[in-house]
Amino acid sequence: MHPYQTKNPDYEQEVRASFAQQSFMAYLGAELTAVSPGQVTIGLPVTAQLSQQHGFVHAGATTAVVDSACGYATLSLLPPGSEVLTTEFKVNLLSPAQGVKLIAIGRVIKPGRTLTVCLGEVFAVAETGAQKLCALMTSTIMCR
Amino acid sequence: MHPYQTKNPDYEQEVRASFAQQSFMAYLGAELTAVSPGQVTIGLPVTAQLSQQHGFVHAGATTAVVDSACGYATLSLLPPGSEVLTTEFKVNLLSPAQGVKLIAIGRVIKPGRTLTVCLGEVFAVAETGAQKLCALMTSTIMCR
Amino acid sequence: MHPYQTKNPDYEQEVRASFAQQSFMAYLGAELTAVSPGQVTIGLPVTAQLSQQHGFVHAGATTAVVDSACGYATLSLLPPGSEVLTTEFKVNLLSPAQGVKLIAIGRVIKPGRTLTVCLGEVFAVAETGAQKLCALMTSTIMCR
Amino acid sequence: MHPYQTKNPDYEQEVRASFAQQSFMAYLGAELTAVSPGQVTIGLPVTAQLSQQHGFVHAGATTAVVDSACGYATLSLLPPGSEVLTTEFKVNLLSPAQGVKLIAIGRVIKPGRTLTVCLGEVFAVAETGAQKLCALMTSTIMCR
Numbered sequence: 001m002h003p004y005q006t007k008n009p010d011y012e013q014e015v016r017a018s019f020a021q022q023s024f025m026a027y028l029g030a031e032l033t034a035v036s037p038g039q040v041t042i043g044l045p046v047t048a049q050l051s052q053q054h055g056f057v058h059a060g061a062t063t064a065v066v067d068s069a070c071g072y073a074t075l076s077l078l079p080p081g082s083e084v085l086t087t088e089f090k091v092n093l094l095s096p097a098q099g100v101k102l103i104a105i106g107r108v109i110k111p112g113r114t115l116t117v118c119l120g121e122v123f124a125v126a127e128t129g130a131q132k133l134c135a136l137m138t139s140t141i142m143c144r
Numbered sequence: 145m146h147p148y149q150t151k152n153p154d155y156e157q158e159v160r161a162s163f164a165q166q167s168f169m170a171y172l173g174a175e176l177t178a179v180s181p182g183q184v185t186i187g188l189p190v191t192a193q194l195s196q197q198h199g200f201v202h203a204g205a206t207t208a209v210v211d212s213a214c215g216y217a218t219l220s221l222l223p224p225g226s227e228v229l230t231t232e233f234k235v236n237l238l239s240p241a242q243g244v245k246l247i248a249i250g251r252v253i254k255p256g257r258t259l260t261v262c263l264g265e266v267f268a269v270a271e272t273g274a275q276k277l278c279a280l281m282t283s284t285i286m287c288r
Numbered sequence: 289m290h291p292y293q294t295k296n297p298d299y300e301q302e303v304r305a306s307f308a309q310q311s312f313m314a315y316l317g318a319e320l321t322a323v324s325p326g327q328v329t330i331g332l333p334v335t336a337q338l339s340q341q342h343g344f345v346h347a348g349a350t351t352a353v354v355d356s357a358c359g360y361a362t363l364s365l366l367p368p369g370s371e372v373l374t375t376e377f378k379v380n381l382l383s384p385a386q387g388v389k390l391i392a393i394g395r396v397i398k399p400g401r402t403l404t405v406c407l408g409e410v411f412a413v414a415e416t417g418a419q420k421l422c423a424l425m426t427s428t429i430m431c432r
Numbered sequence: 433m434h435p436y437q438t439k440n441p442d443y444e445q446e447v448r449a450s451f452a453q454q455s456f457m458a459y460l461g462a463e464l465t466a467v468s469p470g471q472v473t474i475g476l477p478v479t480a481q482l483s484q485q486h487g488f489v490h491a492g493a494t495t496a497v498v499d500s501a502c503g504y505a506t507l508s509l510l511p512p513g514s515e516v517l518t519t520e521f522k523v524n525l526l527s528p529a530q531g532v533k534l535i536a537i538g539r540v541i542k543p544g545r546t547l548t549v550c551l552g553e554v555f556a557v558a559e560t561g562a563q564k565l566c567a568l569m570t571s572t573i574m575c576r
Binding site: 018019021022023024025026027028048049050051052053054057058059060061063064065067068083085086087088089090091092093 | 162163165166167168169170171172192193194195196197198201202203204205207208209211212227229230231232233234235236237
Binding site for chain 4: 353
């Protein structure tokens with residue numbers, strides 16, 4: 001959408017340090033793959049333990065990675081030492097989360113002093129490398 | 145809200161069988177604790193691997209259990225052999241998901257042939273047994 | 289849900305004064321019918337000018353009244369001179385908004401210093417007086 | 433997002449005919465300004481009767497036009513004689529809806545046989561012509 005100015009010269013280091021503290025990301029097997037001001041990408045290899053009853057990735061796992069991507073997209077713009085807290089999100093599940101990997105991209109749409117609004121997209125990557133949008137999130141992040 | 149009539153005399157067995165196939169629920173440590181027509185409760189013991197950067201349960205884990213609770217509340221009303229698929233949900237995160245356990249309750253608000261709308265609540269249970277509403281979900285479930 | 293304590297002894301007067309300034313409520317024909325701490329009810333007579341292409345009340349009109357009901361439910365709890373601003377809402381449309389009147393009830397679910405979360409319900413009232421839940425809102429209100 | 437193929441050679445005529453039947457659009461003063469396969473634009477001149485208590489356009493009016501834009505973006509792709517029905521939407525209100533005009537753009541993100549998911553944006557146009565994104569909608573439209 002827009003290029004954003006970060007207020008933190010060490011934004012990438014701060015985002016990576018916070019991500020490393022999210023035990024749940026490690027437990028899911030998620031990896032922080034790219035960090036730029038206002039946009040963060042997280043990869044999630046598809047494994048059997050993430051599945052729901054039809055063998056697709058459970059919407060909760062999909063939500064977890066795109067929520068973290070949106071939260072860190074927000075954190076990447078804030079002054080050093082800030083904290084972020086998701087207050088709400090909505091997810092539309094567009095197609096089955098399947099394949100070899102999910103790629104979650106969180107982007108800031110509207111930065112704010114107190115509240116930041118993000119748009120998150122999750123792509124399902126097939127073995128062939130083909131990508132398909134499988135989930136769309138909008139979320140509000142509180143900044144402290 | 146309302147008492148609902150189920151179209152499946154073996155609704156509890158069918159819900160429990162499907163829940164057992166959700167590998168992700170087992171991976172999180174979630175347990176199906178109560179099933180009645182149009183309402184399902186799932187318990188999630190709070191463990192370190194579920195946490196985000198502040199030590200609370202990650203919103204993705206909270207969402208996973210309440211999404212499953214809403215999906216199975218829907219399935220509990222449907223004819224034998226039906227399948228459910230969440231098409232969208234929104235979650236408001238009201239207070240930190242912390243304590244010893246989360247209890248997620250999914251309830252059908254509006255059953256339908258094609259789409260069912262559910263309301264989900266997640267309570268955080270403290271060591272004292274005190275419960276606090278920590279998340280509120282509304283979701284749409286597609287029935288097949 | 290809960291009984292709430294208001295911080296404004298003149299909450300009803302303040303809510304009614306603000307409602308009277310919402311030109312759009314008057315333009316729709318909406319009336320503020322009940323105000324209590326944390327809960328507000330707005331009635332909307334169904335008229336031809338509110339309709340969408342199938343003759344039902346347009347979702348935008350339904351949303352307008354339940355958004356105002358939630359905003360004023362929030363304002364009813366705040367100190368004198370406060371202001372409220374909706375930051376987001378989601379609406380599930382459960383059945384056609386038709387009949388002689390809509391009744392929108394907004395209730396505070398989680399009051400907060402900065403953000404308050406509300407649940408809103410809209411009932412369609414038939415000529416017989418029968419009521420049917422036709423829309424469900426969750427919303428976040430910012431307080432200033 | 434994507435270019436979409438419509439199943440209706442007379443999609444524009446059908447969208448315009450249905451829009452003309454939405455009395456509420458005329459009552460608000462909204463105009464259908466552009467129709468292409470999968471994308472529809474509606475303009476809403478800002479008038480005093482649309483305002484909330486701070487003088488901005490009421491979120492219900494903003495929602496009405498972007499909901500109609502998304503619904504007609506969906507209808508534009510469907511076979512002749514189809515009908516659309518919004519089942520849910522979420523709106524994030526990003527900045528005050530003020531100025532001389534609102535422009536609502538609805539776009540299909542994921543077309544489907546039963547359900548279509550749309551993304552809607554509303555821009556507030558200042559007297560200088562400057563545009564600012566003031567609302568973001570995601571919605572699910574049922575097709576019949």
